[in-house]
Amino acid sequence: MKLFLSFVIKEARHILRDRRTMLILFGMPVMLMLLFGFAITTDVRNVRTVVVTSQMDHLTRQATQRLAASEYFTLTATVSTPQQAERLIRQQQADMAIVFAPDFASKKSGLQLLVDGSDPNMAQQWAAYAQQTILSPLTAQRSALTTKLLYNPQMRSAYNFVPAIMGMLLMLVCAMMTSISIVREKERGTMEVLLVSPVRPLMVIIAKAVPYMVLAFVILLVILLMARYVLAVPLAGSIGWILLVSAIYILLALSLGLLISNVAQTQLVALLLSAMVLLMPVVMLSGMLFPVESMPQVLQWLSAVVPPRYYIDAMRKLMIMGVGIGEVFTDVMVLLAMTALFLTIALAKFNKRLE
Amino acid sequence: MIKYLIQKEFLQIRRNAFLPRLIVAFPIVIMCLMPWVMNMEVKNIKVDVVDADRTASSERLVHRIEASRYFVFNGEKPSYQAALQDVEKGQADVVLVVPRGYGKALVTGQPPQMLIAANAVNGTKGSIGSAYMSQIVAAVPTAKVSVKNLYNPYQNYKLYMIPALFAIVMMLLTGFLPTLNIVGEKETGTIEQINVTPVSKWAFILAKLVPYWLIALFVVTVCLLLAWAVYGITCAGSVWLVYLLSMLLALFFSSFGLIVSNYSENMQQAIFVMWFFVVCILLLSGLFTPTRSMPSWAYLTTYVNPMHYFIDAIRTVFVRGGGFAAIAQQLLALAAISAVMGCWAVLSYKKNR
Numbered sequence: 001m002k003l004f005l006s007f008v009i010k011e012a013r014h015i016l017r018d019r020r021t022m023l024i025l026f027g028m029p030v031m032l033m034l035l036f037g038f039a040i041t042t043d044v045r046n047v048r049t050v051v052v053t054s055q056m057d058h059l060t061r062q063a064t065q066r067l068a069a070s071e072y073f074t075l076t077a078t079v080s081t082p083q084q085a086e087r088l089i090r091q092q093q094a095d096m097a098i099v100f101a102p103d104f105a106s107k108k109s110g111l112q113l114l115v116d117g118s119d120p121n122m123a124q125q126w127a128a129y130a131q132q133t134i135l136s137p138l139t140a141q142r143s144a145l146t147t148k149l150l151y152n153p154q155m156r157s158a159y160n161f162v163p164a165i166m167g168m169l170l171m172l173v174c175a176m177m178t179s180i181s182i183v184r185e186k187e188r189g190t191m192e193v194l195l196v197s198p199v200r201p202l203m204v205i206i207a208k209a210v211p212y213m214v215l216a217f218v219i220l221l222v223i224l225l226m227a228r229y230v231l232a233v234p235l236a237g238s239i240g241w242i243l244l245v246s247a248i249y250i251l252l253a254l255s256l257g258l259l260i261s262n263v264a265q266t267q268l269v270a271l272l273l274s275a276m277v278l279l280m281p282v283v284m285l286s287g288m289l290f291p292v293e294s295m296p297q298v299l300q301w302l303s304a305v306v307p308p309r310y311y312i313d314a315m316r317k318l319m320i321m322g323v324g325i326g327e328v329f330t331d332v333m334v335l336l337a338m339t340a341l342f343l344t345i346a347l348a349k350f351n352k353r354l355e
Numbered sequence: 356m357i358k359y360l361i362q363k364e365f366l367q368i369r370r371n372a373f374l375p376r377l378i379v380a381f382p383i384v385i386m387c388l389m390p391w392v393m394n395m396e397v398k399n400i401k402v403d404v405v406d407a408d409r410t411a412s413s414e415r416l417v418h419r420i421e422a423s424r425y426f427v428f429n430g431e432k433p434s435y436q437a438a439l440q441d442v443e444k445g446q447a448d449v450v451l452v453v454p455r456g457y458g459k460a461l462v463t464g465q466p467p468q469m470l471i472a473a474n475a476v477n478g479t480k481g482s483i484g485s486a487y488m489s490q491i492v493a494a495v496p497t498a499k500v501s502v503k504n505l506y507n508p509y510q511n512y513k514l515y516m517i518p519a520l521f522a523i524v525m526m527l528l529t530g531f532l533p534t535l536n537i538v539g540e541k542e543t544g545t546i547e548q549i550n551v552t553p554v555s556k557w558a559f560i561l562a563k564l565v566p567y568w569l570i571a572l573f574v575v576t577v578c579l580l581l582a583w584a585v586y587g588i589t590c591a592g593s594v595w596l597v598y599l600l601s602m603l604l605a606l607f608f609s610s611f612g613l614i615v616s617n618y619s620e621n622m623q624q625a626i627f628v629m630w631f632f633v634v635c636i637l638l639l640s641g642l643f644t645p646t647r648s649m650p651s652w653a654y655l656t657t658y659v660n661p662m663h664y665f666i667d668a669i670r671t672v673f674v675r676g677g678g679f680a681a682i683a684q685q686l687l688a689l690a691a692i693s694a695v696m697g698c699w700a701v702l703s704y705k706k707n708r
Contacts, residue, residue: 020619020624020627028631032634038653039650039653041478041648042478047647089505090677091671091680092681095647112500112502113502114503115503115504115505116675118507118675119515119645120507125482145492148471149472149473150472151475151476152475157478159476184623268622284388290393291394291395293399295391313445316476317443323444327445
């Protein structure tokens with residue numbers, strides 16, 4: 001046991017000696033949390049609007065003033081033809097144009113919105129807000145509609161992204177760094193030196209994984225603390241379950257790292273493999289940035305074999321929605337099954353290879 | 356002299372078993388796969404209805420929901436609590452509560468009190484889902500305003516994202532490969548051999564950069580062809596502007612990659628530092644989320660973010676069909692930043708260490 005511990009301490013010293021990587025490893029979650037918490041939003045603001053009207057009567061002036069007073073829109077210019085407005089939008093000096101028909105005051109109709117449709121989601125939101133702002137006194141209320149936004153009433157994107165950041169960073173640390181570390185020893189030839197020591201070969205490999213596991217837990221705690229105290233994301237669920245599910249995920253990522261280090265012969269290959277096979281699918285197919293339901297069927301099936309998808313899903317439910325362990329039961333079961341599978345394969349292959 | 360160095364670089368790339376295949380396969384895979392993935396369109400929203408009224412009018416409302424192409428009708432639940440449980444399990448995204456007396460209220464002209472509850476963990480999804488639902492419930496055509504979507508009449512998300520993909524592919528290929536290049540030489544020790552030759556710093560760095568510019572040209576061509584062949588999407592503006600922008604971006608990223616590798620000792624360090632900066636640059640560039648939505652302090656960083664200028668300019672040229680005048684400011688900014696990076700790359704390379 002003491003022998004094993006001395007190996008673990010050796011590995012820990014190797015990691016700590018590399019100051020720059022340590023800096024990045026802790027700087028990355030902090031920076032990502034700050035960015036996603038404060039800078040990355042899809043809020044509607046500063047929409048540059050152009051008013052197109054051949055003459056200003058009292059109704060058009062009223063509507064224009066309502067727009068100018070609104071916090072969403074910024075009036076940039078007034079022109080007389082729609083073509084001029086379209087040119088302004090194409091030159092990227094405006095996002096939207098409101099066109100009043102010449103007889104708007106008399107007929108109370110004849111209003112057109114020219115919206116820059118490049119970004120469909122934003123275009124829809126701009127059009128909806130503009131309609132609300134201009135038309136509110138003109139249409140009677142046909143129904144008293146109450147809209148309630150559950151779990152995240154202020155629509156803060158941090159709620160959505162914190163679980164995703166956890167999924168990505170834990171995979172990065174456990175899988176990528178572990179595999180690169182093991183392969184580096186193979187490449188340099190120092191693995192041979194380790195294997196003649198009195199410790200069983202398997203213990204050498206596990207001793208390499210343990211410091212990274214500790215590191216992963218530390219990063220997890222940093223993220224949770226930042227989420228709670230800096231971003232004010234409520235940790236609505238029970239901390240115990242959050243940590244338990246995260247522990248399962250960390251084990252899963254570690255076994256994937258071991259598998260990759262088995263297959264790769266050089267550091268470059270290990271790096272590219274973990275980047276292509278692990279990180280890319282995590283970022284694209286796990287529901288982290290892009291909703292899985294909007295993807296074609298084939299990609300939805302592919303997403304079903306990507307482990308971080310279940311972890312991010314479980315974390316969103318546990319952390320943000322505050323549900324009990326029952327609702328995330330399927331996710332946890334899938335994670336456990338995958339962990340068991342990858343761990344057995346990785347360890348079995350190692351026993352064969354190291355002989 | 357420099358001709359031979361460039362030749363050496365190409366030979367080394369070709370001799371590597373992995374790199375040429377990566378350079379050809381990567382853009383193809385990304386272009387064929389990513390537009391399907393990077394679809395932020397909100398659809399297939401699951402709806403639970405709690406119908407306390409059960410008249411013909413409320414049935415009609417349910418039919419309207421079923422017929423809508425945004426929603427997937429998940430079923431009727433006996434109570435709001437039961438519907439909320441569905442939301443917790445992830446089986447429903449939006450709940451609509453129809454009060455008793457809905458049908459009568461419609462006839463008498465009184466506004467019926469309805470409730471729409473949307474799962475807003477994903478803020479955009481919650482907001483757009485509840486907005487669609489309000490439109491269906493209101494049923495009064497908010498006519499009098501016609502909305503025309505310029506440049507993208509079918510609201511095709513791919514049209515918006517494909518220029519962004521050019522940026523991502525270029526960034527990955529012309530950013531990471533030069534980084535690994537010099538650090539790889541440091542690790543194997545061949546950098547010492549170059550350091551004792553009379554090759555000047557300028558010639559050495561230039562020779563390292565040129566192959567990656569040519570690779571960038573190749574990659575952009577492949578991406579344009581694939582965009583046309585697979586998705587039928589072509590550039591609305593001039594293709595030469597696309598090439599010009601891409602070359603400037605390649606200059607920036609390859610210089611940046613070389614700077615990072617000049618300051619790194621081994622591959623792992625270089626990759627992690629590069630990864631850190633790339634993620635920052637990407638997130639703050641307006642690729643995924645609009646820069647105008649950022650708070651003002653974050654918006655200041657976009658003034659020095661070359662990716663931001665690139666994304667703005669390429670979307671203007673590709674989607675909106677803008678010309679040289681429309682992107683003149685972005686071109687100038689990109690050229691200035693890339694030139695500064697290039698000089699820094701040369702100055703930071705130390706021959707005697």
